[in-house]
Every structure is written in C-alpha cells, then in structure tokens.
Amino acid sequence: MVTNNSSLFDNFYIYVFVPILFLFAIYALFRACSIPGKLKYFFIMGGGFFIVLAMIALFFPIMGWELFAINPFTFFYIGIFVEQFVFALGLAYKVKEINFTLLQKSIENEQIKEEQNKILEEKLKEKEIENISVMAKAEEERVSRLKSKFENEIHHLHLTSLQNQMNPHFIFNALNSIKVFLIDNEKQKAVYFLNKFSKLIRSILESSNVEKISLEEELSILALYVSIENIRFEEDINFTIKNPENIDLQSIWLPSMILQPFVENAIWHGLMLRKGKKHIDLILSQSENAVILLIRDNGIGREESKQNIVRKSFEKKSIGLKITQDRLNHFNQKYGCNYFFKINDLENEKNLAIGTEIEFVFCFKQP
Known part of the structure; x- marks a missing residue:
C-alpha cells in the first residue's frame, strides 16, 4: 500500500514497526x-x-529530545559498530576457545598415545619374556625327552649286555653236562638231554628279544632248566612250585631268566654236595604291598660251600648273582619298580645249616 500521508507512516513506524523490532x-x-x-x-x-542506541536514535527525534546536539543516526551507527565489535570479540574468543580445546585434545591424545605405546611396549616385553620362557621350557622338555630316550637306550643296551653275559654262562654249564654224558658213553641220556636243552634254548632265545616276561613264563623256563640239570643228578632233585593263594602270575613282570642264577647256585653250591634227598621248593605268598617268592633248598649252606672246592669248575667265582643284581637295578630304574632279594641262611635248633633261602620281593606296581 502506497500513501503520501506522512502522519500515517510515522504512526505505523512508531507504534507498529518499532515495537515489533524491539x-x-x-x-x-x-x-x-x-x-x-x-x-x-x-x-x-x-x-x-545496539538495542539501547537504536532506541535512542529512533525515539529521541520523535520525542523531540536532543543529546549533546548529536545526530540521532550517529547513535544508530555507534550501536551497529559496538555490536559488531563485541560480536567480533565473541567470535575471537570462541575461536580461541576452540583452538585451546583442540590443543588440549591434541595434548590429551598425545598423552594417551604415549601411554598406549608404553602399555603396548610392556605387553610386548611380557609376551617376549613369555615366548622366551615357553621356548626355553620347550627346549628343556625336548632335551629331557632326548636324555630320557638316550638313557632308556643305554639301559636297554646294558640290560641286553648283561643278559648276553648270563646266557653264555648258563649255556656253557649245560654243554658241559652233555659232554659228560658223551664221555661216559650214555647216548640215550645225551639225546634226552639235548631234546630238553634245545627246547630250553628256544625259550631263552625268545625271551632274550623282550625286556620283560611274566612270572608264569619265568617259572616255566626255570622248571625246564631244573629238569635238565636233574638228569645229571639221576632225578635226585625234587623241584616244586607252590602257589597256595592262587596268585595271578601273569600280572607280575620281571626281567627274563632273572631267577635262574639262584636255582643254579642252589644246585651247584648246595645240593650237589649233599647226600640223600635234595629239595628245591618255590613258595609264593602275598603280603599287603607285594608278592613274595621264596626259593628254598636243603643244601649244605653257604658257609660250608665256601670251604669246599669240589671241582675245578668252581674255582672261578660265579658272576651270576652280580649280573642279576645289575639287571634288577636297571629294571627298577626304568620301570619304577622296587624289586629286591635277600639271602637267608636256614638253620636248625642246633644252629646247624640246613639249607639256603632266597626271598625275592615283587612290588604290585607293574611296568
């Protein structure tokens, strides 16, 4: 709407526009x-x-007021200038605040980064130490396994060596018996002896290929051995195996031919020098923690045996018991057993020797 009425325009400006603007x-x-x-x-x-100075610039001319004879629009311009200046200061302050915040954030980020790097370095060191420890432990276990393997191989070779020493010793004695029969022209006894001997040799060879056999197999070989030796003594030796408690002999393992030297000593150092009936009794019993085998003979005893040199073949000290002890020690060490034996002298009421007893103890822990 366009009008030339200045009074209307002034009224609209003063009473409508200015209040709305205010x-x-x-x-x-x-x-x-x-x-x-x-x-x-x-x-x-x-x-x-700006509002105050703008109001002064608007109302003072309308009201007819004057302030220091200054043009009212000067106040308006001053208000705009002051407003812009203050706004500029505010923006500068805000920029400074933003920059300060960004700087603080940057410093904090740098500190966090340094802390994280330190934590990461510590964790890397811990992992490195852990890896070194694991590697050292693995190497130690590897060396331990190799050491155990080598020790087992050495023990196996040593056991084999000891067994190979014992078997020729026994075979030599058996061949001597065959030689005696042939010299005495007892062919039938020699043939019978050879049949028994060949069966025994086969059993020995089979047992030589293994590190351990059951007590049942061992006693079977031992009975065959005594039956061969008994031929030379005209069946004078009464050999018995007693197992009144029915102990499971297949559950007890031991080195092969470990009992043969004891029976051999009982025959050659005890019974051979005795007149009359000769006995070798093997008696099995069971205690709380072990199975006990008694090898009992009624020979002349150890003391009298030492004082008698009956044959030239006995002048050389038997190595059977020494080899037996060494084999038993290695067997215990390898399989964690506690097998042992002790020799008891049997005496009557008058303290006279009536034989010898070998007490062989087998623990229940089996290899």
Whole structure:
C-alpha cells in the first residue's frame, strides 16, 4: 500500500514497526542466553548496546529530545559498530576457545598415545619374556625327552649286555653236562638231554628279544632248566612250585631268566654236595604291598660251600648273582619298580645249616 500521508507512516513506524523490532531484539537476546559457554555474554552485551542506541536514535527525534546536539543516526551507527565489535570479540574468543580445546585434545591424545605405546611396549616385553620362557621350557622338555630316550637306550643296551653275559654262562654249564654224558658213553641220556636243552634254548632265545616276561613264563623256563640239570643228578632233585593263594602270575613282570642264577647256585653250591634227598621248593605268598617268592633248598649252606672246592669248575667265582643284581637295578630304574632279594641262611635248633633261602620281593606296581 502506497500513501503520501506522512502522519500515517510515522504512526505505523512508531507504534507498529518499532515495537515489533524491539520485541524481536528482546527475543533474540533471550535466545542468546541459551547459547552454551561464555559466547552468549558477548551476544547479549553487543545486542543490548545496539538495542539501547537504536532506541535512542529512533525515539529521541520523535520525542523531540536532543543529546549533546548529536545526530540521532550517529547513535544508530555507534550501536551497529559496538555490536559488531563485541560480536567480533565473541567470535575471537570462541575461536580461541576452540583452538585451546583442540590443543588440549591434541595434548590429551598425545598423552594417551604415549601411554598406549608404553602399555603396548610392556605387553610386548611380557609376551617376549613369555615366548622366551615357553621356548626355553620347550627346549628343556625336548632335551629331557632326548636324555630320557638316550638313557632308556643305554639301559636297554646294558640290560641286553648283561643278559648276553648270563646266557653264555648258563649255556656253557649245560654243554658241559652233555659232554659228560658223551664221555661216559650214555647216548640215550645225551639225546634226552639235548631234546630238553634245545627246547630250553628256544625259550631263552625268545625271551632274550623282550625286556620283560611274566612270572608264569619265568617259572616255566626255570622248571625246564631244573629238569635238565636233574638228569645229571639221576632225578635226585625234587623241584616244586607252590602257589597256595592262587596268585595271578601273569600280572607280575620281571626281567627274563632273572631267577635262574639262584636255582643254579642252589644246585651247584648246595645240593650237589649233599647226600640223600635234595629239595628245591618255590613258595609264593602275598603280603599287603607285594608278592613274595621264596626259593628254598636243603643244601649244605653257604658257609660250608665256601670251604669246599669240589671241582675245578668252581674255582672261578660265579658272576651270576652280580649280573642279576645289575639287571634288577636297571629294571627298577626304568620301570619304577622296587624289586629286591635277600639271602637267608636256614638253620636248625642246633644252629646247624640246613639249607639256603632266597626271598625275592615283587612290588604290585607293574611296568
């Protein structure tokens, strides 16, 4: 709407436009109060200056007031300048605040980065130490396995060596018996002896290929051995195996031919020098923690045997018991057993020797 009525325009300007502009400025200041941080104070201060000076520039001419004879529009321009200056200060402050925050964040990030690097380095060191420890443990276990393997191989070779020493010793004695029959022209006894001997040799060879056999197999070989030796003594030796408690002999393992030297000594050092009936009794019993085997003979005893040199073949000290002890020690060490034996002298009420007893103890822990 266009009009030339200046009075109407003045009234519209004073009573409509100016109040609306004033209310809008107040609303802008109110909204500025919700701005976070200190930036709102710059907006309030700058807006406040502009509103006050703008009101002076508008109302003073209308009301006919004068202030220091200054043109009213000068106040308006001053208000704009002050507002812009204060806003510029606020923006500068905000930029400074943002830069400071960014700097603090950067410093914090750098500190966090350094802390994380330290933590990472510590963890890497821990992992490195852990890896070194694991590698050292693995190497130690590997060396231990190799050492155990080599020790087992050495023990096996040593056991084989000891067994190979014992078997020729026994075979030599058996061949001597065959030689005696042939010299005496007892062919039938020689043939019978050879049949028994060949069966025994086969049993010995089979047992030589293994490190351990059951007690049942061992006693079977031992009975065959005694039956061969008994031929030379005209069946004078009464050999018995007693197992009154029915102990499971297949569950007890031991080195092959470990009992033969004891029976051999009983025959050659005890019974051979005795007149009359000759006995070798093997008696099995069971205690709380072990199975006990007694090898009992009614020979002349150890003391009298030492004082008698009956044949030239006995001048050389038997190595059977020494080899037996060495084999038993290696067997115990390898399989964690506790097998042992002891020799008891049997005496009557008058303290006279009536034989010898070997007490052989087998623990229940089996290899």
